[in-house]
Amino acid sequence: MFKRKTGISLGCDYNPEQWSPDVWREDVALMRSAGIDLVAVNIFGWSNVEPSPGRYHFDDLDEVIGLLHENGIKVNLGTGTSSPPPWLSSLHPEILPMAADGTIRFPGGRQAWCPSSPVFREKAYALVEQVAQRYGAHPAVALWHVSNELGCHNALCYCEASAVAFREWLRDRYRKIETLNEAWGTSFWSQRYSDWSEVQTPRAALSLRNPAQIIDFHRFSSDELLGYYRDEAAILRQHSAVPVTTNFMVTAHIRNLDYWSWAPEMDVVANDHYLDHRLGDPVAELSFAADLTRGLAGGAPWMLMEQAAGAVNWQPHNLTKAPGEMLRNSLTHVARGADSLCFFQWRASAQGAEKFHSAMLPHAGTDTVAWREVLRLSETLDRIAEVAGTTVESDVALVFSWESWWSSEGEARPSQAVTYLDQVHAAHRALRELGVTTDVVSPDADLSGYKLVVVPCLYMVSDTAAQRITEYVENGGHLLVTFFSGIVDERDRIRLGGYPGAFRDVLGVLAEEFAPLLPGHQVGLSNGATGTVWTERLRTTTAQAVATYTDGPLPGVPAVTRNTYRDGLAWYAATSLDPRGLRELTRDAVTAAGATAAGPESGGDVEVVRRSGDGRSYLFVVNHGTQPVEMSGHDLVTGAPITRVDAGGVAVIKEERE
DSSP: OOOSSSSOEEEEEOOGGGSOHHHHHHHHHHHHHTTOOEEEEOTTOHHHHOSBTTBOOOHHHHHHHHHHHHTTOEEEEEOSOSSOOHHHHHHOGGGSOBOTTSOBOOSSSSOOSOTTOHHHHHHHHHHHHHHHHHHTTOTTEEEEEOSSSTTTTTSOOOSHHHHHHHHHHHHHHHSSHHHHHHHHTTTGGGOOOSSGGGOOOOOOOSSOOOHHHHHHHHHHHHHHHHHHHHHHHHHHHHHOOSOEEOEEOOSTTOOSSOHHHHGGGOSSOEEEOOOOTTSSOHHHHHHHHHHHHHHHTTTSOEEEEEOOSSOOSSSSSOOOOOTTHHHHHHHHHHHTTEEEEEESOSBOOSSSTTTTSOOSBOTTOSSSHHHHHHHHHHHHHHHTGGGTTOEEOOSEEEEOOHHHHHHHTOSSOSOTTOOHHHHHHHHHHHHHHTTOOEEEEOTTSOOTTOSEEEEOSOOBOOHHHHHHHHHHHHTTOEEEEESSOSOBOTTSOBOSSSBTGGGHHHHTEEEEEEOOOOTTOEEEBTTSOEEESOOEEEEESSOEEEEEBSSTTSTTSEEEEEEEETTEEEEEEOSEEOHHHHHHHHHHHHHHHTOOOSSOOOTTSEEEEEEEETTEEEEEEEEOSSSOEEEEEEETTTTEEEEEEOTTOEEEEEEOOO
16 A cells, blocks of 8 residues: 555645646645645646657656655656547557447547557557656655556447457457357357357447357456556566556446456555445445445555545536535545545646546635635544554455446346346445445455355356355355346356256245336335335245235245255345335344444444454444434544534544453
């Protein structure tokens, strides 16, 4: 983890190329007054440092890095490759990406490049070499920042260069064309390939496309950009011993990269997160994203590379943050494992596509609520400095899979109303509302240390992962699975014999067919809950029915079941339960497992999370609600004993531990 000082570091993105040298000096002075420790520069600097092919100009970047260094501020140095300069796409239009409909995407925005383009890679690596040679030993550089938000816009490119790379990836994966045919089920619709040259990227077609091909294209695209990251990182490591990373996008609606495969390549796991007000509960999603980022970091402290001081500029309705909200959001990230908080950006832009994106220093200057909120956050981080290095306590895991996200939302599925992330969020939200802190883990994770494992909507699961989950229950673990799980293997092949496929035995149930519900329809359950979206023609084999349907297409059929399996216990929800019903089921599972809640049930209004380590323990309390909550102890935020945390308030209580 990057550290300049002992404690939680505070940082920002800075774009000095948008401002004059006089502003640079003013900015660095203000950064010092705000307690900024780390500044990201040269993120979008390519056209400034290489204004024409092979002609490099580093004078401005030298001066900015020098100013920061003179003022004791460390640098998160970007390689500058995230958006190519106009001269590159003008000289080499073949680098431009192609959409699924076969049209070329032109420059004018960002990431206008094909990840497989040999020309782009050649030019980008040349720039990285120059930057690494010049600054590899600079004492200000504390972290290397490869590109920026890789795959945000250009992860899926369908051009011929991508097709060539895709074929090579497939050859490496399957070795023989016959094996590819078997994996993709190409006997269907006369799709059998006789030669690798016949394989194309899955561009838009007149009908439904081959789902196995699409899944492999997602895998390839994630691996292709990971290979690009590795290449940049290798160049940097030739010239520098400084840690290398890039910023993930663990957030709603961004699903292009399988970060489980990326995380081991990072010296520091870093994430960008912005509240998404298109969601019903954006703060709950923030907590989930933080837990998932911690999972990617293997439970170790991680870095929030970007967040917004106020409004963003890219949602239909860009809401600002109320007083105190920046602190609550930031401490939620820290509570869930972040040891570094950074913002996009330092000074709000006067021009360009992001001119209405908030910043630590807004257009109106320092006599503003936003600036005072920044100072308040900085002071708070100083007060809770001793928390750094501790880790989050949790004995409950939630299994999450990017591959299952891709595959479960394919073109042809039982119900378009079933969306993977909604079901994952619902399961995580139920645990959060019960006061339970959750580790978000890969299907391939070691589950032995958890009292309860929750598996929401895990449509695609490998034999190995399914066996690991089953053995966890055999050995005394408790499992909660929700509908549309275990249906296909890693090749998107249906697991025959009845649903839920891979989990039939451990759950003690068998579904003959799915019975999705139309939008707006719901069914009643015998326990008082309601279900929407989905039902199944389910029967128990060894399980007990906890609740049955009272109406709808399947009255009397089991909707929620419980099964004793060897030394463990497994629960199954065969419908999308209403929030209260899911919370009640989750409470039953938590109680039966003897899992720990760090705080009281609050419906999500109050988050209580514990971090501990080296004999230290701290209880984070973030009150998003309108009522005070009773909590006693010595609060690091106020520096005094407290008996309650007021509405909208925060506390970090230092606990006495034996």
